[in-house]
Amino acid sequence: MQAHYVIKRPTVTEKGTFAMNEQNRYTFEVDPKATKNDIKSAIESLYKVKVEKVNTLKRRGKFRRMKFGLTQMSTTKTAIVRLKEGSTIELF
Numbered sequence: 001m002q003a004h005y006v007i008k009r010p011t012v013t014e015k016g017t018f019a020m021n022e023q024n025r026y027t028f029e030v031d032p033k034a035t036k037n038d039i040k041s042a043i044e045s046l047y048k049v050k051v052e053k054v055n056t057l058k059r060r061g062k063f064r065r066m067k068f069g070l071t072q073m074s075t076t077k078t079a080i081v082r083l084k085e086g087s088t089i090e091l092f
Helices: 014-023 036-047
Strands: 007-010 025-030 051-059 063-066 069-072 076-083
Touching: 007 036, 014 025, 025 036, 036 051, 036 076
Parallel strands: none
Antiparallel strands: 007 025, 025 076, 051 076, 063 069
8 A cells, every 4th residue: 555545644632642742652543454564664654754663453433323323433543653762753
């Protein structure tokens, strides 16, 4: 997969901002089919940094009640990327 198809968007939350500043970890929403190696190479090519470790998690889509019955929200995959010492990503 190409890098811009793997990484969908950076996730900016309060917990994620703390991890960015204190632990040098960045959170991204990624393609559900992407592997850890795909994510690592995509981050390194897009942002020109060195990745130390990639952790991934999948969030199952919850069922929501709508006007005409139940619908299932989409399943998302999140990657938490730890960068090597001295590397940073400018998101803002």
